[in-house]
Amino acid sequence: MKSKKISVLGCGWLGLPFAINRITKGDPVKGSTTTPNKLEVLKEKGITPHLFTLGESKQENYIAFLKESEVIVINFPPKRIPNIISIYQEQIQHILPFISEDQKVIFISSTSVYQNTNGEVxxxxxxxxxxxxxxxxxxxxxxxxxxxxxRVTIIRLSGLIGEDRLPGRFLANKKNVQNGDAPINVIHRDDCIGLINAVIEKNVWGEIINGCADKHPIRKEYYILAAKNIGLTPPNFIQQKETDFKIISNTKSKTLLGYTYIYPDPLKLIS
Structure with missing residues (x-):
C-alpha cells in the first residue's frame, strides 16, 4: 500500500497513538502540540513535531504543518469554557484557509451532537x-x-475508553446517579484508530460515520461491575420510572468501511 503524508492536529490521548500507528505503516506524519515539552516526545516517536496554538500563532506555522500532507486529521475537543461554541469555531477558522483543494480532512467529532431519542440513532x-x-x-x-x-469525513465517536481511561473510575463513589437503566455507548481507543485508518485506506470522503461498540450494556450494570473490578466503591443509582437515552448505531461503519470492531462488547473489557 502506498504511503500517505498525514498531519494530525492534536496529538493527545487519541491523536498520538494514531500518529504512531501510521508511522508503523510507513507514513510520514506531522503532529501538532501546544506544549513545548511534548515536542521531544513526538520526535522520539518518529513524528515531525509542530508547536502552535490556533489563533495565537503565525500563519507560517499552519502552512508548514499542512504543507504536502494528503490527509489532515483534526482531533482536539472544545475546551469547557464560557463561549465554548464561538471559540471552538474560531479555532478551526484559523487553519481552514490554509487547507488546499487537494487535501482531505477527517474531523473527530462526538456522538454528543445527538439528542436523546429513546431509540436507535x-x-x-x-x-x-x-x-x-x-x-x-x-x-x-x-x-x-x-x-x-x-473533502471532509466526520467520525462521531461515542464515550472513549481504553488504556488509562478506566470506566470504573468514572462514577466510583457517586451517590444517587440517574439513568441507571439507560443503555451506554462507548468505544475503545483501538477501534477509534481502526475507524480512522479505514476511512483513509478505503478513501471514503464526504461522509458522517458513527463509531461505537456493537453492544450497549445497561449503565448501572456496566459501571457497578467496572468499579468493583478495580477495587473501587461502585456508584449508587436511584430508581426511576423513566429514563432518557440513545443507542448509537454503528451499522454504517461496518457496511461502508467494512470495519469489524476489535472490542464489540464493553462488558468483556471489564469482566
Whole structure:
C-alpha cells in the first residue's frame, strides 16, 4: 500500500497513538502540540513535531504543518469554557484557509451532537445537541462541511475508553446517579484508530460515520461491575420510572468501511 503524508492536529490521548500507528505503516506524519515539552516526545516517536496554538500563532506555522500532507486529521475537543461554541469555531477558522483543494480532512467529532431519542440513532438524524459541548462540535461540523464539501469525513465517536481511561473510575463513589437503566455507548481507543485508518485506506470522503461498540450494556450494570473490578466503591443509582437515552448505531461503519470492531462488547473489557 502506498504511503500517505498525514498531519494530525492534536496529538493527545487519541491523536498520538494514531500518529504512531501510521508511522508503523510507513507514513510520514506531522503532529501538532501546544506544549513545548511534548515536542521531544513526538520526535522520539518518529513524528515531525509542530508547536502552535490556533489563533495565537503565525500563519507560517499552519502552512508548514499542512504543507504536502494528503490527509489532515483534526482531533482536539472544545475546551469547557464560557463561549465554548464561538471559540471552538474560531479555532478551526484559523487553519481552514490554509487547507488546499487537494487535501482531505477527517474531523473527530462526538456522538454528543445527538439528542436523546429513546431509540436507535443513525447518522441521518437531524441533530439537536442538548449540551454546550455538543453544540460546539455540531457548529464545527457544519463549518467544515460548508468549507470543504465532500473533502471532509466526520467520525462521531461515542464515550472513549481504553488504556488509562478506566470506566470504573468514572462514577466510583457517586451517590444517587440517574439513568441507571439507560443503555451506554462507548468505544475503545483501538477501534477509534481502526475507524480512522479505514476511512483513509478505503478513501471514503464526504461522509458522517458513527463509531461505537456493537453492544450497549445497561449503565448501572456496566459501571457497578467496572468499579468493583478495580477495587473501587461502585456508584449508587436511584430508581426511576423513566429514563432518557440513545443507542448509537454503528451499522454504517461496518457496511461502508467494512470495519469489524476489535472490542464489540464493553462488558468483556471489564469482566
Amino acid at each position: 443513525l447518522e441521518t438524524l437531524a441533530i439537536q445537541p442538548e449540551k454546550e459541548s455538543g453544540k460546539a462540535v455540531a457548529a464545527v461540523e457544519k463549518l467544515l462541511q460548508e468549507h470543504l464539501k465532500d
